[in-house]
Amino acid sequence: MINTDLWLTEYLNNSMGHTFKIKKKLFHQVSEFQTVDIVDTDYYGHMLLLDGMVMTTEKDEFIYHELITHIPLLVHPIPKKVLIIGDGDGGVAREILKYPYVEEITVCEIDKIVVDACKKYLPVTAIGFDNPRVNLQVNDGTTYISQFKNHFDIIIIASADPVGPGEGLFKAEFYKNVYDALTDNGIMVNQSASPWSMQTQFKNINKSLIKIFPIVKPYISVVPTYPGSFWSWTFCSKNIEPLDAINISLSEKISESCKFYNSEIHKAIFVLPNFIKDLLAA
């Protein structure tokens, strides 16, 4: 009997990969920028891929979205204006909408086709796009950011990997523009690659950031569908420390709506194992 199961494999470094059983292909389009696919997987539900790389899935999206959002939102004293670069699936915007005092959430996503596909096939993630506080800008983040000075309280860079259309979001010039676009209490968080399987990228991102921001603190967890095992985000700010300033009572309230984040996790994810400390010190 022939096995007709479909499997999708994302390879890393041409030497390992993650493989997922597919129930159905839901969406496929080659946009101006990349190949956009959404498939229905057996274990992870609907999965978004850009140029064949897994971006998010229904089952594990909460980890990435909660961790990139609630760390900066819960240490800034009172953010009013937040910019998200990337986030075509809308998951970061959805998490920010939990804060009633945030007045303006701008999502700057380069590829409208990603947004439309996510609205249709990842509706739980993309729900925020329908909210009047969310302002979608279909634009290149590197161009968009350069218009602003001293404007945003928080900027979140929810980029894809440093290849393809997201490459410019890992460059020193871009980080400098992000710094300038932030207010005096400003905070930036970006996804900063895998400190396990993408160590050179992780190191280079941190090296670039410490030249620009006075406070740079990477934090780690795991996104099960990313091939890198350990994953990192980096907290950068002009003067706020990510652990000194946690709004504990609000953090506890936000945690009630979270599947991953809680006040203790907020601190624990900043603790780095020796191999990552050594990597950063090298």
Add this chain to the structure above:
Amino acid sequence: MINTDLWLTEYLNNSMGHTFKIKKKLFHQVSEFQTVDIVDTDYYGHMLLLDGMVMTTEKDEFIYHELITHIPLLVHPIPKKVLIIGDGDGGVAREILKYPYVEEITVCEIDKIVVDACKKYLPVTAIGFDNPRVNLQVNDGTTYISQFKNHFDIIIIASADPVGPGEGLFKAEFYKNVYDALTDNGIMVNQSASPWSMQTQFKNINKSLIKIFPIVKPYISVVPTYPGSFWSWTFCSKNIEPLDAINISLSEKISESCKFYNSEIHKAIFVLPNFIKDLLAA
């Protein structure tokens, strides 16, 4: 041109898996208990598989071995006798040898073929087997443990998954015998499955343990080559809390020889995300 690369895939739940590029098959034998393979992989170096399941690799073994060992060893006031059940690769014994006051390290491994294969192909892990403080007992852990009452200060269960020859190491009767074999200050740690992709096993292990031990605290990290993403170990004791009693000065000294463990990690790995807390409370 035909691609002649060899790849090895470990599947989980018949719906996802990890795949690794193989440079060379090094060892293959069907023992009395299981199929034992060692292959040389492109990214992870030499890799041990039992019945096709990844047990350890040269590149990431330090995470599992440091975390299962140093948590109990650094909170027990002065362990003299330690029993390890499983650990055919010797990695736990190697870590325990860092403590000069431990007089007797008994490794109870059911399958001599695993030990011999690891001595040859995973020599950095298996180095402890040559030390006179290490006493290898080729025996079934469930039988071996039942001979002892009030004898061991620490028992570490470095078992494979709860299928195959290791199945008995997850049963209530075995845990009861472990409890009885421990001294009054005794501590047991076991690997307790993935709280992400093996949630039923993880829950059942914890349910069984809390019926027997007064103190039961799971902790989590990641073993990159295990298909479960998040992985767990569970700390159980008769009266010692895993965080109250850390020997900080010794912990700092031990950390110098570690690639993962440090005193802050010791605390951070006990912090659980909401979905795991909910799983345990259910």
